[in-house]
Amino acid sequence: MTPTTATPSAPLSTLSHAPPWPLGFSSGGVAAGIKKQGVRDLALIHGDAPLTAAAVFTKNLICAAPLQLSKANLVASRGKISALVINSGCANAATGAEGFARAQRATTALATLLGVNATTVLTNSTGVIGVQLPIDRIERALPALVASVQSGSCETFARAIMTTDTRPKWSTRTIQWTDGETSHTCRVTGVAKGAGMIHPNMATMIAVLATDAACTPQQLDNHLRAAVDRSFHRISVDGDTSTNDSVFALASGKAGAAPAPELAAAFEAVAQDLALMVVRDGEGFERGIEVRVYGAKTGSDALQVARTVAMSLLVRTAVTGGDPNWGRILAAAGRAGIAFDPNMIRVSTGGIELFANGAPTTSDPAAVRGAFTADTVAIELHLAMGSASDVFWSCGLTKRYVEINADYTT
Amino acid sequence: MTPTTATPSAPLSTLSHAPPWPLGFSSGGVAAGIKKQGVRDLALIHGDAPLTAAAVFTKNLICAAPLQLSKANLVASRGKISALVINSGCANAATGAEGFARAQRATTALATLLGVNATTVLTNSTGVIGVQLPIDRIERALPALVASVQSGSCETFARAIMTTDTRPKWSTRTIQWTDGETSHTCRVTGVAKGAGMIHPNMATMIAVLATDAACTPQQLDNHLRAAVDRSFHRISVDGDTSTNDSVFALASGKAGAAPAPELAAAFEAVAQDLALMVVRDGEGFERGIEVRVYGAKTGSDALQVARTVAMSLLVRTAVTGGDPNWGRILAAAGRAGIAFDPNMIRVSTGGIELFANGAPTTSDPAAVRGAFTADTVAIELHLAMGSASDVFWSCGLTKRYVEINADYTT
Secondary structure: OOEEEOOOOOOOOOOOOOOOOOOEEEEEEEEOOOOOOOOOOOEEEEEEEEEEEEEOOOOOOOHHHHHHHHHHHHOOOOOOOEEEEEEEEOOOOOOOOHHHHHHHHHOOOOOHHHOOOOOHHEEEEEEEOOOOHHHHHHHHHHHHHHHHOEEEEEEEEEHOOOOOOOOOOOEEEEEEEOOEEEEEEEEEEEEEEOOOOOOOOOOOOOOEEEEOOOHHHHHHHHHHHHHHEEEEEEEEOOOOOOOEEEEEEEHHHHHOOOHHHHHHHHHHHHHHHHHHHHHHHOOOOOOOOEEEEEEEEEEHHHHHHHHHHHHOHHHHHHHHHOOOOOHHHHHHHHHHOOOOOOOOOOEOOOOEEEEEEEOOOOHHHHHHHHOOOOOOEEEEEEEEOEEEEEEEEEEEEOOHHHHHHHHHOO | EEEEEOOOOOOHOOOOOOOOOOOEEEEEEOOOOOOOOOOOOOOEEEEEEEEEEEEEEEEOOOOHHHHHHHHHHHHHOOOOEEEEEEEEOOOOOHHHHHHHHHHHHHHHHHHHOOOHHHOOOEEEEEEEEOOOHHHHHHHHHHHHHHOOOOOOOOHHHHHOOOOOOOOOOOEEEEEEEEEOOEEEEEEEEEEEEEEOOOOOOOOEEEEEEEEEOOOOHHHHHHHHHHHHOOOHEEOOOOOOOOOOOEEEEOOOOOOOOOOHHHHHHHHHHHHHHHHHHHHOOOOOOEEEEEEEEEEEEEEEHHHHHHHHHOHHHHHHHHHHOOOOOHHHHHHHOOOOOOOOOOOOEEEEOOOOOEEEOOEEOOOHHHHHHHHHHOEEEEEEEEEOOEEEEEEEEEEOOOHHHHHHHHOOOO
């Protein structure tokens, strides 16, 4: 088996139409009446045959009922599942034993309709915390949901899981390889919902990465964790971790065994596309921030400095204002808890050096201002402590963010 | 020696007039022209005789030049100093060797005027980062500064160290005790400048705690660290640590040896008054937050949960909106990295229980809304893991905060 190419398709910004699911997947979505009338709020992914599954769940101790159930089902099914059902409009979090029972009722009813074992159904919910799931409405809508399922475009599914996202989020990559004389193709397609508005208690990032490559549960889990670590774990809109955050990976195997390095790269690329879309559709988004740290002693040092700078409220408000306050970048790095020599660190923005040798460097004020008013402000720090590097993405903190999260009252 | 009382004077909110310094202290302030014309920007505290000194400095790696000098002088003088000089309008941070040399020139010139050793002068600066100190203007203003010094009220000093604080911050406590037949009194007076506006790179919290009680440098250091730990280390406006943050403690000894527990309590009370004033004069302040955590396994667990909840952007925006989004409190506690049982934790606000036994508790919505629109929103979490507790103070995140920190451009 000789991989010839790992063709990356265009990044999502240029994908105005929803890409197709990989082979072996179909999906659907209906309005169950959980959200206001007529809006699709119940979505299903179904495998034509059993799907290999892996998942990364929120680390929040307050873990929503559907995620507790999905964790248990992943174990019980040994990573071979039939379907994933997601509702928006209600998070079913902080709902106690009753919440767990309702999640179980939903998956059991769906399993009966599909003629599969209930432990092969995964689920998640997104919406208000502390409200019980309207299980009667969901049960009534399940037959129509199953009937709505079709292969092809991921659009219906991507739209049905949206809460207050302003746009659906999808991305895809194809991989081509040859095996002797035979040419093969497989695909990784991902969809996500972000935090278009985290309100009243909506704080759920959900993503699904689907592939028709063949993987064991362990291989899929490895690809998923590596991809999530380089994407969703490298972004922040407000530093809060939701009770329902989850990323699911599903593999149908219909396209055969793709070369592992290319498959890993495709998972990472799709996950990174989706993560950046989540940031750019974050509450009150106006301007992006990308912080790259070089010359750290270890990777975790690099990440810690990058994250601290990217999440600093003073850096984030300066970016919103397009204000070249590089002193705030330096001050944030200095409190990250990572050792470096203040006389050796170099700071630049948009490629313009701002601080080196312990003192401000002479630069062109107009160019510096230009770097701080770019669509994405690109910040670089060179720690001069080693050779590890990392990157973290966030966005300017805006008045609109505060407005969205404060002014809406229940 | 029998302490009879440790009379706490009224908290500062009721102190419309500046309290006096303790015996043995005098202070002054002048306009040196560092800030725009006519505004006092150079302040001096002077001891009638050598003062015992201790200090807590920023942990930021990017430590401002005047703090580097003060650290060295505290060691060289063995904690016995003559004066503390503070300028506003320029932080002298991220200014390299030239910045250190200029700080040294200022303290040396002042020492010559006072006829003391230069190592007995402490200093700090507050204002813009990355700009060299206008040392000529400071040297020209020093004779007038020394001439302005008088005992009594701390008002001139408290006003001269303000940057964009909207009001001066002071507090005082007196302690009375008897030693056989003789009755004694000593005083702790504190002043502070906060973060009325952290802009363009103003991010300096400076406080001075002065007492006429007699202390060794080690005793004073102990009192200072304990007081700072229970006050300034328990507040946050934006989570950023400045390059110039510092709290100085000075003791003249003129009132003799006060009982240690009462002196410690007075230091803590004055520091806590000042810390809360700093929060309440924080950028765009509208509503306070007080988070108390009980039943933690350890004190550091309690602090970690309290800090995570108090600093959560989602909690802080909900408080601004007066929105009873208690799910955000729970979600913040759940991501604090401290183990607890979601079915055992109890959450209440303003004394009203909101979550217990793993599910929302029935409550009166109007009362809950009242608790979230209080002047200070009082949040309590009971972890049911042990008996340790702690408290942390912050404030709602407001549109005005973003405006102040984003819209002002250099």
